[in-house]
Amino acid sequence: MTVRNAVPVSWFPKSLSNCVDSTPVFPGAMLTLQNLIPDVSTKDVWQCRPAAQQLVDFSLTGGQFSNAFSSAFALGLTGPGAFISCLKVVGNRAYGMIASTSVYPGKDVPFSYNLVNGMFDPITGETANNLPISPNTSGAWTPPTADVIGTKLIITHPGFNTLNGYFGILDISDPTAPVWSSGNTATTALAAVPVAVKQFNQRAWYLVNPSTGQPGAYFSDVLDPLTITDPTHILTFDDNVPLTALGALPLSNQLGGVIQALIVFKGTSNMYQVTGDAALTNSPLTRNALNIATGTLAPNSICSTPKGLMFMAPDGMRLIDFNAVVSDPIGIEGMGMTMPFQFSVVPSRVAAACNLSVVRISTQDGSDPGNPFEEYWYDMGRSRWSGPHTFPASLIQPYTNTFIMAPHGVISKLFQSDAVQSATSTFVENGVQMSFVFTTSLLPNTGRIAENYISEATVDMALVSGVSYPINVLDPQFTVLDSTSVISALASGAVWGSFTWGSATWGSAASHMAPRKVNFTKPIVTDQMYFQVNGACAQAIKIGKLYFRYSPLGYLVNEAA
Numbered sequence: 001m002t003v004r005n006a007v008p009v010s011w012f013p014k015s016l017s018n019c020v021d022s023t024p025v026f027p028g029a030m031l032t033l034q035n036l037i038p039d040v041s042t043k044d045v046w047q048c049r050p051a052a053q054q055l056v057d058f059s060l061t062g063g064q065f066s067n068a069f070s071s072a073f074a075l076g077l078t079g080p081g082a083f084i085s086c087l088k089v090v091g092n093r094a095y096g097m098i099a100s101t102s103v104y105p106g107k108d109v110p111f112s113y114n115l116v117n118g119m120f121d122p123i124t125g126e127t128a129n130n131l132p133i134s135p136n137t138s139g140a141w142t143p144p145t146a147d148v149i150g151t152k153l154i155i156t157h158p159g160f161n162t163l164n165g166y167f168g169i170l171d172i173s174d175p176t177a178p179v180w181s182s183g184n185t186a187t188t189a190l191a192a193v194p195v196a197v198k199q200f201n202q203r204a205w206y207l208v209n210p211s212t213g214q215p216g217a218y219f220s221d222v223l224d225p226l227t228i229t230d231p232t233h234i235l236t237f238d239d240n241v242p243l244t245a246l247g248a249l250p251l252s253n254q255l256g257g258v259i260q261a262l263i264v265f266k267g268t269s270n271m272y273q274v275t276g277d278a279a280l281t282n283s284p285l286t287r288n289a290l291n292i293a294t295g296t297l298a299p300n301s302i303c304s305t306p307k308g309l310m311f312m313a314p315d316g317m318r319l320i321d322f323n324a325v326v327s328d329p330i331g332i333e334g335m336g337m338t339m340p341f342q343f344s345v346v347p348s349r350v351a352a353a354c355n356l357s358v359v360r361i362s363t364q365d366g367s368d369p370g371n372p373f374e375e376y377w378y379d380m381g382r383s384r385w386s387g388p389h390t391f392p393a394s395l396i397q398p399y400t401n402t403f404i405m406a407p408h409g410v411i412s413k414l415f416q417s418d419a420v421q422s423a424t425s426t427f428v429e430n431g432v433q434m435s436f437v438f439t440t441s442l443l444p445n446t447g448r449i450a451e452n453y454i455s456e457a458t459v460d461m462a463l464v465s466g467v468s469y470p471i472n473v474l475d476p477q478f479t480v481l482d483s484t485s486v487i488s489a490l491a492s493g494a495v496w497g498s499f500t501w502g503s504a505t506w507g508s509a510a511s512h513m514a515p516r517k518v519n520f521t522k523p524i525v526t527d528q529m530y531f532q533v534n535g536a537c538a539q540a541i542k543i544g545k546l547y548f549r550y551s552p553l554g555y556l557v558n559e560a561a
């Protein structure tokens with residue numbers, strides 16, 4: 001059918017945006033890219049996110065746990081409802097803390113899980129007197145931190161109260177047989193239970209906020225996190241505002257190469273850069289405030305990336321680059337995603353990690369009705385946001401070319417979650433079939449001050465043959481203007497029992513990437529619209545550009561509609 005004055009429009013889906021109208025922001029802004037990630041082969045084409053795969057269920061009494069393990073380790077972890085409060089991947093092992101449900105009820109116990117052979121390392125040394133009290137599983141908290149210095153994995157934990165220790169010590173000099181203890185530093189003791197620990201220049205740096213006196217960063221002897229020989233090994237930061245978090249950042253050297261730096265966060269009020277070392281005369285220990293008065297209330301949002309140190313500030317995700325320059329919020333003014341982080345319900349529960357240039361941030365989004373827990377991905381190489389993804393993390397760590405995570409609301413389990421598809425990717429996650437939602441932002445106003453008649457549309461898709469994928473066209477109030485679907489004809493196959501084995505294709509197959517006609521069931525008349533495709537995730541799915549043709553009508557916008 002020929003439509004008078006028809007104007008063709010193309011829409012290339014580029015990146016997620018929290019804009020309310022795509023007209024003033026970048027072309028291709030998307031309202032929803034749920035469970036969709038950039039296709040690795042083609043710009044502005046999206047494919048389904050692989051499902052996370054369960055690695056271990058701590059609540060099982062069989063399988064992972066057997067009589068070969070120490071009684072304290074095995075019995076302390078048997079039973080459902082064990083919240084994982086700490087996770088740190090070192091080499092091929094995942095270390096952490098998990099709530100005991102049997103031998104030490106109310107306490108967190110350490111674990112060491114070999115990611116290569118899928119077995120636990122038996123840990124000895126736990127007693128009722130050296131384990132931290134389990135934290136609450138919701139609400140604001142001081143998240144545990146962990147880092148390796150020498151042969152010791154040091155764990156800070158809000159459940160330490162000086163009587164059961166100041167911090168945890170996991171001796172991993174023999175990784176197959178770790179030994180647990182708790183304590184305080186020798187010679188110069190920490191003045192209070194530390195809130196964070198970080199390895200810097202082979203020393204353990206502890207953040208301490210005493211009840212009286214000035215907060216400080218205490219640093220241990222080299223390769224000995226349990227000793228502070230020199231009582232002057234304490235840095236203070238101008239006032240009594242509590243110190244909250246630590247991050248490591250390499251810095252560009254004007255003479256070439258890089259120097260290491262430690263970033264000390266003082267809540268949301270300030271950040272300090274620490275460089276040098278107390279033992280080096282040619283590089284003395286110095287500290288300097290960074291160039292902007294911001295910081296974070298989300299210690300687990302701090303993560304190293306290929307472009308610097310990223311963290312969640314009150315106004316969105318920010319980046320400290322290798323010149324120690326703090327960026328504006330990434331995606332400000334609809335150029336990406338800031339609102340899920342600005343309106344995070346409990347910032348201290350936010351979890352983030354980076355691997356393969358993909359930053360993954362899980363938050364409870366207070367800007368979304370119902371305050372859902374969601375995960376957003378930022379692909380730094382492509383400068384693309386995607387999400388919300390439907391399997392957010394309570395804790396997450398990078399590992400080789402993937403991620404190890406403890407999902408939010410799925411306690412007692414660790415999962416492996418890949419950032420790219422592979423030939424073995426599946427799309428059933430924790431027993432649930434994944435679904436994708438592809439929704440444009442409010443498509444640009446045509447500038448004609450008139451309603452438009454949308455007569456034709458196509459969407460580039462690769463589909464699972466024979467499967468129908470619903471399409472909705474929504475007006476600015478999210479009222480459905482029309483619902484239809486797109487389907488690819490079944491690929492040639494054969495019916496079981498009617499062919500010679502090995503001589504025919506059995507079952508359906510993936511269709512090729514091609515423009516799919518959108519068969520509207522009624523006239524689409526609107527000023528602006530949302531275009532939405534959804535369906536079950538599969539490896540075959542790819543979604544790309546949208547074409548539509550509109551004709552301006554001879555009357556103004558129908559405000560009542």
